[in-house]
Amino acid sequence: MIASTYAVPAILVFVTSALLILVGAVGVITLKNPVHAAISLIMTLFGVAVAFIAQSADFLAAVQIIVYAGAIVVLFLFVIMFLGVDRPTRMNVEPLVGQRSFAAVGVVITVGGLITLMASSHWVSGAKSVSGHALASGSGNVKQLGTAVFTTYLFAFEATSALLIIAVVGAVLLARRERATTPEEVNA
Amino acid sequence: MNVPAAWYLILAALLFGVGAFGLLTRRSVLIMFMCLELMLNAVNLTFVTFSRSLSDIAGQASVFFVMVVAAAEVTVGLGIVVAVFRQRASTSVDELSELKG
Helix, strand or coil: CCHCCCCCHHHHHHHHHHHHHHHHHHHHHCCHHHHHHEEEHHHHHHHHHHHHHHCCCHHHHHHHHHHHHHHHHHHHHHHHHHHCCCCCCCCCCCCCCCHHHHHHHHHHHHHHHHHHHHHCCCCCCCCCCCCCCCCCCCCCHHHHHHHHHCCCHHHHHHHHHHHHHHHHHHHHHHHHHCCCHHHHHHHH | CCCHHHHHHHHHHHHHHHHHHHHHHEEEEHHHHHHHHHHHHHHHHHHHHHHHCCCCCCHHHHHHHHHHHHHHHHHHHHHHHHHHHHHHHHCCHCCCCCCCC
């Protein structure tokens, strides 16, 4: 019934990405060892990349793999190894009484409200863009995104460069070991 | 014919919920950062889905900027984690109660 309405490959791609995303996400919040959680996070990020490609966001899928799976998760693993916290944590302790049940209720209300809200507005209520061209796929998508970033969003793009410089300087300053200053240095 | 946008939107909402639950219940600040990444990815997936169904490139441009901010946030956040770990030798958020009134 469903398979006759939509193409089978599209459904297979969706199911694959959904499984990767949800299994990985549940792994992140349940696995005791931080290293395993980071590996599980990579699984979710790959699933999101698959969903991006299925929706013709090819450039973002590549950036997702390179930046998230390649850089951010490696940074996580680097910090876990550097601090030596790659030991299993105790999961059965609950510092606040009823914290998990309260969190579960809050999350169910949030997600349920989100889905109800979108369903009541027929999921996508806006009209298709009439000012620009239809969304291209493949390398046409990269060209379209590049044009948008370097014309409409040029100011935001330049601002991100300042943001990244500030972040790098801040991270170096935070992680630097405090050095005891000698009297000669103070006088100099 | 691609699957309807609603399927991807529900998937993104579920991913957001899983990330939010992890953020609220886990105690290790490193795991909490990972849950934050899950939530950011859920929002990115929503952006891309709306970008496809409305045929507007602005959604994908937004995802681009979210990724940049996420990278900056993780860099500074992990710097803070390293600095706190030097003082406390722990990554548990329950240890950091100095500002408690």
